[in-house]
Every structure is written in C-alpha cells, then in structure tokens.
Amino acid sequence: MMYYRPLVRHGETRPEGALPLAGGSLWFSEVELLSREAPPRIVPVGLVPAEVRHRLTFRRAAIAGLDMTRPKIMGILNATPDSFSDGGRHIGVAAGVEAAQRMVAEGADMLDIGGESTRPGAAFVPEEEEIARTIPVIAAIRATSDVPISIDTRKAAVAMDALEAGAQLVNDVSGFTYDAALAPLAAQAGAPVCVMHSQGDPETMQKDPRYDHVLLDVYDYLEKQVDRLEATGILRDQIVVDPGIGFGKTQAHNLSLIKGLSLFHGLGCPILLGVSRKRFIGDIGQEPQADKRAPGSIAVALAGVAKGVQMLRVHDVAETAQALRLWQATR
Template sequence: MSYYRPLVRSGEARPEGAYPLAGGALWFSEVEILDRGAPARVVPAGLVPEEDRRRLTARRASIAGLDMSTPQIMGILNVTPDSFSDGGKLADAEMACAVGLQMIADGATLLDVGGESTRPGAELVDENDEVARVRPAIEALRAQSDVPISIDTRKAAVAMEAMEAGADLVNDVSGFTYDMALAPLSAQAGVPVCVMHAQGDPATMQDEPVYDNVLLDVYDFLAEQVDRLEAIGVVREQIVIDPGIGFGKTLAHNLTLLKNISLFHALGCPVLLGVSRKRFIGTIAEEDNPSARVPGSIAVGLAGIAQGVQILRVHDVADTAQAVRLWQAVR
C-alpha cells in the first residue's frame, strides 16, 4: 500500500498542474509517496491515483457550521480538578461559562468542554462525576451563545447528557475504541465527531510507546476508524481526525507526525491539531511551566496551519487568534 503526502505550498503563483489542498487556498504540485520498507520518493501530483487525489483536493464540508477552508480555533474548557495545565481553575459552571464566553470574544469559533483529564498518568473518572462536571457548563454556555460546543469524552453516557445540554460535536481521545456504544450514539444523533489516535489509555500511554512506523501506523489506525464510523452511519464528511500529539508518543514520534502532518489530508477529512502547552514543547523550549509555553504552542500551531490543518485546539485563544490573523495576512 502506498501513502501520498502532499508537499503543501502557498501563494498565488501556482505552477501548471498544481492542485488545491482540501479545497482551500493552499496547494500542492508534488507528493511524497511513502511505502513501508521502501525509500520515500517525490513525484508530480498528477501521478497520484484519481481517488486518492480526489480526497486530497476535495473541499471539506462545514463542521458544526464552521467553514473548513479557513483555520478555526477550538478553545479548551477543562472543568476538571487535575488537567495538566489548567486543572481546578474552573470550579463551577458559572466560572466555566465566563471563561468560555471570553474565549469566544477572543476568537474561539468552537469550544471543547471536558470533564475527565487525559494527561499522562490520569485515572479514569466515574461517568456520573463527569456528567456532573460538563452538563452544567454546557447548559450555561448554550444559554448565552450559539457558538458550537464539543464534548471531550470517551463515554456514551456522558456524550448523551452533553448533547441533551447542547453539545454539537463528540471529540473522543480514544478514537471510539473505549466505549463501543459511543460511535452508534453519535451516528444516531447525526453529530460531527473527532477521532483521535492514542496508544494506550491516559494512565499508561507514556510508558515506552513503540511503533513500527509512527506516521503510517497512526494513519492506518485513523483510516480504519473512519471506515468503521462510516459503516455504522456517521457521514464521512462530518468526521474530523486528530493524530493525537502527546498521546502515547515520544518526542521523536511527535516531531515526525508534526513534520509530516499533511499526510492525513489523504483521508479526506478535516484535520485537528492539539499541541497547546504540551510536554514536548516544554522539553524543546526548556520550560517546565505549562502556562509559559504559549510561544512554542503558537509556533507549532502555525506550522500545522501551513500544512493545511483546519482546526487548532488551544488554551490561549487570544494569542493564537492574533498569530493566525497575521499568518493569513502575510501568507
């Protein structure tokens, strides 16, 4: 099996034979062909098989009403006591709502509400406790804003409560492998979903993760899960994919995925990138304090946007929104 990674470019001066990436302003005229056990090679994009080229070039459908041809910013709203960067800061629904509304004012076009920490080493949260954390926050937000809300959960019972409260999208860090009832529920509800790759669960995922080829292994997992979701009734055009930076990956694994993230456009789905304040940024930047990793988070996020990533999941909305506006202005 061959894999096709577009070599993404920007600018109005396009060579003959260039193709739009995912129907947006970026484009590519060459692709890197990857095969397991064979050297990579670069070829003209016109040599890519028609179906693979169609998935690379087709305009992405809107997700929860958001235009996927321009970068979108997902604000992280953790109503947890122990998230790695901001755990315990949003103690009640009123405070969570206030922070969420400020994120919207700062430029967030989507909010991701989570009630279970997925930091390395985190323990499982009882679903009733998780519901008690997320439902009041979602209800409070929905009463004051129509900005799309994502529920960050692995559990069908939590997702159902969240959708009843007004959530528009299901974001599962397990890639719909933890609770087998969550995918059918999402299909029945007709909501968009985000499928993330993680090796292992949060409690053990950083215990010496190993891959044959991290880029292709993650791609294959996401491809399989997208096909499975489509088979049970989730519309493919409403599936977002996330390579899961920091979830069961070493520093080298993370950098390999980030350098080659344009490969995931070949799945024909919008790509979400979540790197905000993560440990690998602190390692490279020599910064132990997660809240001081904003510059590094923005740098990696812009590198992802330059490869066509459609959604950035971030803690620092105002800083990221400003950086994205400037990136777009000088692109």
C-alpha cells in the same frame, strides 16, 4: 501499500497542474510517496491515483456550522481539578461560563469541554462525576451563546447528556474504542465527531510507546477507525481526525507526526491539531511551566496551519488568534 503526502505550498503564483488542498487556499504540485518497503520519493501530482487526488483536493464540508476552508480555533475548557496546565480553574458553572465568554471574545470558533483529565497518568473518572462537571456548564453556555460546543469524552452516557444540553460535536480521545455505544449514539444524533489516535489509555500511554513507523501506523489506525465510523452511519465528511500528539508518543514520535501532518489529508477529513502547552513543547522550548508555553504552542500550531490543518485545539485563544491573523495576512 503506497501513501501520498502532499507537499503543501502557498501563494498566488502556482505551477501548471497544481491542485488545491482540501478546497482551501493552499495547494500542492508534488507529493511524497511513502511506503514501508522503500525509501521516500517525490513525484508530480499527475502520478497520484484519481481517488487519492480527490480525497486530497475536495472542499471539506462544514463541521458544526464552521467553514473548513479556513483554520478554526477550538478553545479548551477543562472542567477538571487535575488537567495538566489549567486543572481547577474552570470548575463550576460560573467559572465555566466566564471562561467560555472570554474565549469566544478572544476569537474561539468552538469550545471543547471536558470533565476527565487525559494528561499522562490521569486516573479514570466515573461517568456520573464527568456528567456533573460538564453538563451544567454546557447548558449554561448554550443558554446565552450559540458558539459551537464539543464534548470531550470517551463515554456514551456523557455524550448523550452533553448533546441534549446543546453540544454539537463528540471528541473522543480513545478513537471510539473505549465505549462501543458511543459511535452509534453519534450516528443516531447526526453529530459530527473527532476521532483521535492514542496508544494506551491516559494512565499508561507514556510507558515506553513504540511504533514500526509512527506516521504510517497512526495513518493506518485513523483510516480503519474512519471506515468503522462510516459503517456505523456517520458521514465521512462529518469526521474530524486527530493524530493525537502526546498520547502514547515520545518527543521523536510527536515531531515525526507534525512534520508529516499533510499525509492525513488523504483520509478526506478535516484535521485537528492539539499541541497546546504539551510536554514536548516545554522540553524543546526549555519552559518547564505549562502555562508559559504559549510561544512554543503557537509556533507548532502555525507549522500545522502551513500544512493545511483545519482546527487548532488551544488554551491560549487570544494569542493564537492574533498569530493566525498575521500568518494569513502575510500569505
């Protein structure tokens, strides 16, 4: 099997035959051919099959009302006591609403609200507790704001209550493998979804994760899950894919995925990149304290934007928004 990774470029001057990436302002005129049997090689876009070219180039549909031709910022709002960098800061309705208002003012295009920590080693949270942590916050935000809201959950009961309270997108870190009822629920509700790759669950995922070829293995997994979600009744253009940086991956795995991110455009879906404050950023950037990793997080986020990523899931909204405005201005 061949895989086609567009070599993404920017700028107004383009070579003859260059194609737009995902309907946006970035473009490519060459692709890297990847396979499990042969070394990589670079070929012109003219040698790419028509179906693959279509998936790489067509304009992505709006997600929860957000235009996917320009990168969007998803602000992280963890209503948990034990998330790795902000646990305990947003517990309760008042704290959650205050954080939401601040992030929207700082430039968040969407809020991602979760009630179960997914940090390495995190314990399972019963759905009743997850509902109690998240639903009142979602309802209170929706009462005063029309900002798009994502519910970060792997449980159908939580997602159902969240959608009824005003959430619009279901973001499942298990890739819709944990609860068989979740995908049909999203399909019935007509809600867009984000499907993420993870090897193992939060309690075990960092215990010696291994891959044959991490970039291609993650691509194959996401392709299979996108096809399954489509079969459930969710439109492909309403599916966001997330390679799951830090979820069952070593530092080397994470870097390989980030370097090869543009491969995932071949799925024909918007790409979400969630790297904010993660451990590999602290290790490489030599910053042990998670809430001081904004510079490293922004550096990786912009590397993703340069490869055409449509969504950035971040803690540091104001700093990321400022960096993104400058990145766009210089291009």
